[in-house]
Amino acid sequence: MSNHELPTRIKPNEYEKKIYDEWLEKNIFHADENSSKPPYSIVIPPPNVTGSLHMGHALNNTLQDILIRFYKLNGYETLWMPGTDHAGIATQNVVEKQLAEKNISRHEIGREKFIEKVWQWREESGGQIINQLKRLGASCDWERERFTMDKGLSRAVRKVFVTLYNEGLIYRSNYIINWCPRCHTALSDLEVEHEEKEGALYYINYDVKETGEKLLIATTRPETMLGDSGVAVNPNDERYSHLIGKTAILPIIGREMPIVGDEYVDMEFGTGALKITPAHDPNDFDIGRKHGLKEINMMDDSGYINENGSVYKGKERFEARKEIVSELEKQNRLVKKEKHIHSIGHCYRCKTVVEPRISMQWFVKVHPLAEKAIEVVKNNEIKIVPENWEKTYYEWMYNIRDWCISRQIWWGHRIPAFYCESCGHINVAMEDPSQCEKCSSTELSQETDVLDTWFSSALWPFSTMGWPEKTKTLEKFYPTSCLVTGFDILFFWVARMIMMGTKFMNDVPFREVYIHALVRDEDGQKMSKSKGNVIDPLTVIDEYGADAFRFTLAALAAQGRDIKLSKERVEGYRNFVNKIWNASRFILMNMPSDYNIGEPDFSKLEAEDKWILHQLKITADNVSSNIKTYDFNEAAGEIYKFFWHTFCDWYLELIKNRIFDKEKKEPALKAAFFILKNSLIILHPFMPFVTEYIYKMIDDNANLLNMDFPALNFSFDTENSEIETVISIISSIRNIRGEYNIPPKSMIKAYIKTGDKKIINAVKNNEKNIKKLSRLELLEFTDKEIEKSATNVSSGFIIYVPIEGIVDIAEEIARLQKDRKSALKDYELYGKKLKNENYLEKAPREVIRKDTEKFEKSREVLSKIDESIKRLEELC
Incomplete structure (x- = not known):
């Protein structure tokens, strides 16, 4: 493109796809396991195959892309391993809904046909998020793309299951789990979303058989009393210690239950006496096992009361609650009912209230695995950034429960356990057995449950690289360098990857974990469809371009601080994209047509040239050090400040006289050109598209990712x-x-x-x-x-x-006095509101925050106006 053809304005949608397609065509993201360069690798947190790009994905993958591009520019052989998760429950729901539209259920067509339908859906519609990540500019090695249900990963999953089972670390038992009555499956802790809801505390009198006393007990779920098998009090509680060993009578049902002493009971909560329902509460389950209490399951798979619920059999659980409360009132056993705010778990997929429920499930005995996972963080073999998350990690790991890994669905890795119909022996092996290893019977039936999705994703860092085979990819790129993830899956995914990596690879899965914050709306509210405040990343990219969007996310990504995003912020950084283009265009338009003017001649540099080169070195060093410490906002701020203010606002203005002077033009342009090229390289990890677009105007065959990040050794302190x-x-x-x-x-x-x-x-x-x-x-x-x-x-x-004769002082004072009245009006209005205690008690926190900001702004404006008036009056 010749100089006069350079457009005055650029439109990202006209060049972003073209540039990305060229990157793919040139295979520029491919990681070479035979390279002699030092490795730098990241595995993508695999998005659900059902998913579409949301703000969390956008932030997470932008930060990963910055790291990969930065380290590639610094001479590393980089691998960003992509892939998607099969998302058991979510994917099954999608396909079931499609079948329901045709009035077909999965049970009608059977398991095999249903799985075929799911694979068909995956081929046709699954994985759209991959194309969306490409629009963001993700530099993944797409040739290596993996799926948690592909053959290689399935073999890895089976190898891990068989090994853990043979070592006694996987077992099958009745245990308390999260159960979704709608999806009919167990859920992991992560699949349960907790919401603060207004409920009630019901105070119920239980009789004590031996003494005739009334024992008052508070509960939020009176329907679960149908499964009560004991009452617990704290042995240090003087009110109740004399009752330990005696018998409580369950109201309505009449069941006799032991009263036990346990220090778990909080003497301050409720009445200090706790009804124990071992089959329907995780804490009660632990107390029940400890004291040998009966485990009475009083609810079926769909949340209806079963045969253990007496006259309430067949009632839906919340309907049963109403009838039980009514009966308690009739019997004068309901002493009172209080409003109570508490956290209620919902299924992440269908939003049904989750029911803790005892069930026969498969579990991983995690304590032996957790010990090593704790040790590697303590020994700094894995560094968690920000460091404050280490405390949370330890708290969870020290209190970790055995992991329920079975799910009552069809889509997923089917558990490789085969039951012998003759002797009951469970056969677990790498290949499907043809006969029982114990009695040789051929009558075997496979477990119908599948593995929790997190089981396969726990192996992600090494299974994606070919394990259990010893591959060159593993040899080169494992352990990975860094994991970038949100805090919400630190425990459920990150901790499990650490456990599995240290167990099966005898090494950590990654050297560092960077935990980023949430993307919220401009008022700091969590984005949700119900609030109507969701910002669609693809809409933002369409409107402002991927570069402006990426730079906004990076510029706001301060460690430990949630991002408050607005389109106005993105628009501001779109202006930065335009500034980069305008500066580049100015330099290129004034260069010789071949653009080949070489590097600056240091012997011919003016003071401003040496100054800008010095500033470039400082900027390159600061951006580099900040990216290495995951201070993305600081890195973005450094290059923004340098390019817009130092380079454009000052240097280009300082050299304009020289650029239009034939004798002084070449040294000035050489210096400006050198700064531009290096600035584009520094900017590239943040803004890959526009930097590549501009650089191709310098060299059409070049790709920025093949360049070297500026390592500048000069210093010009005097200039x-x-x-x-x-x-x-x-x-x-x-x-x-x-x-x-x-x-x-x-x-x-x-x-x-x-x-x-x-x-x-x-x-x-x-x-x-x-x-x-x-x-x-x-x-x-x-x-x-x-x-x-x-x-x-x-x-x-x-x-x-x-200023005499230039400024009409009287007129200027009058103008300022007018501005002062307007500012004073705001100052008094918001000051009055913020002194009103009634307003402060009732107004939403965010409204008060905005009013406080307006008050402070008006006070600042008043102060500046008063200073200006004072200065002008002194000149009179």
Whole structure:
């Protein structure tokens, strides 16, 4: 493209796809396991195959892409392993809904045909999120894309299951689990979403058989009393300690139950006496096992009361609650009912209230695995960033429960356990057995349950690289360098990967874990469809381009702080994209047509050239160090500040006179061109598309990812100081123009009072630029105070700008007085609101926050106006 063909404006949708397609065509993201370069690898947190790109994905994958591109530019052989998760429950629901539209159920067509339908759906519609990640610019090695149900990963899953089973770390038992009455399956803790809801505490009198006393017990779920098999009190509680060993009578049912002593009971909550329902509460389950209490399951798979519920058999659980409360009232056993806010678990997929329920399930005995997983973090073999998450990690790992890995669905890795119909022996092996290993019977039936999706994803860092085979990919890229993930799956996925990695690879799965925060709306609210505040990443990309969107996320990604996102923020960084283009266009338009003017000649550099090169080195070093420590916002801020303000606002303005001077043009352009090229490389991890688009105008055959990140060894401290002085003088004069509302076109005079020889020399060496950029008709030194002048005192000098005849002081004071009235109105309005206790009690927190911001802003405006009026009055 020749100079005159450079467009005045650029539109991301016209070049982003073209650039990405070229990257794919050139296979530029491919990781070479035979490379001699040092490895840097990341495995993508596999999105659900049913999913579409949301803000969490966008942030997570933008940060990963920044890391991969940065380390590739720094000479590493980079692997970003992509893939998707089969998402057992979610995917099964999608296909079941499709069948339901045709009035077909999965049970009608059977398991085999249903699985065929799921695979068919996956081929036709699954994995759309992969294409969406490509729109974001994700530099994954797409040739290596994996799926948690593909043959290689399935073999890895089976190998792990068989090994753990043979070592006694996988077992089958009745245990308390999360049960979804709608999906008819067990759920992992992660698949349960907790919401604060208003419920009630019901205070119920239980009789004590031996003494005739009334024992008052509080519960939030009175229907579960149908499964009560004991009452617990704290042995240190003087109110109840005498009742330990005695018998309580269950109201309505009449069941006799032991009263046990257990320090778990909170003496301060409710009445300090706890009814124990071992089959329907995880804490009660532990207490029940400890004291040998009966485990009475009083509910069926669909949440209806079963035969253990007496007259309530067949009643839906919440309907039964109402009838039980009514009966308790009739028997005068319901003493009172109080409002109570508590956390209620819902199925993440269908939003049904989850029921803790005892069930025959498969479990992993995690304590032996957790010990090693705790040790590697303690020994700093794995570093968690930010560090404060380590405490949370330890708390969870030390209190970890055995992991329920079975799910009562059809889509997933079917548990490789085969029951012998003759002797009852469970056969578990790498290949499907043809006969029982114990009695040789051929009558075998396979377990119908499938494995929890998290079981397969726990193997992700090594199964995706070919394990259990010893592959070159594993040898080169395992352990991975970093895992980027959200805090919500630190325990459920990250901890399990650490356990499985240390167990089966005898090494950690990753060296570092970076935990990023949530993306919220501009008011700090969590995005949700019900609130109507969801921002669609693809809509944002369509409107503003991927680069502006990515840079916004990076610029806001401060460690430990949630991102408050708004389209206005993205629009601001779209302006930055435009600034990059305009600066690039200015330089390229003024270059010779072949663009081949080489690197700058250091012997011909002016002070401003040495200054900008020095600033470039500082910026490259700071961006590099900040990315390495996951301070993405600091890294983005450094390059933004350098390119927009230092390079565009100052350097390009300082060299414009030289660019239009034939004799001085080449050294200035060479320096500007050098800065531009290196800036594009530094910017590339954040803004891959626009940087590549511009660089191709310099060299159509080049790809930025094949370049080297700037490692600059020069230093120009003296020149740096001189230009900083010049900038300070120009800024001081501009500030006076702004403060006194001097029109931009007005030519003014300025006087500098200083005794510093370095400042004097800096002014003399750069007088032409100072006058041009400050719009001065005169610039002189003075050794006395200039009357009727606006002043600006800076370090080492004082600026005087005579304003008589330039500014109508009376008119300016009148204008400021008018502005003051408006600011005072806001100041009084919001100040009054924030002093109103009734308002502060009732108004939403976010509204109060906004009003506080408006109050502070109005106070700041008032202060500045008063200062300006005072200065003007002093000149009268």
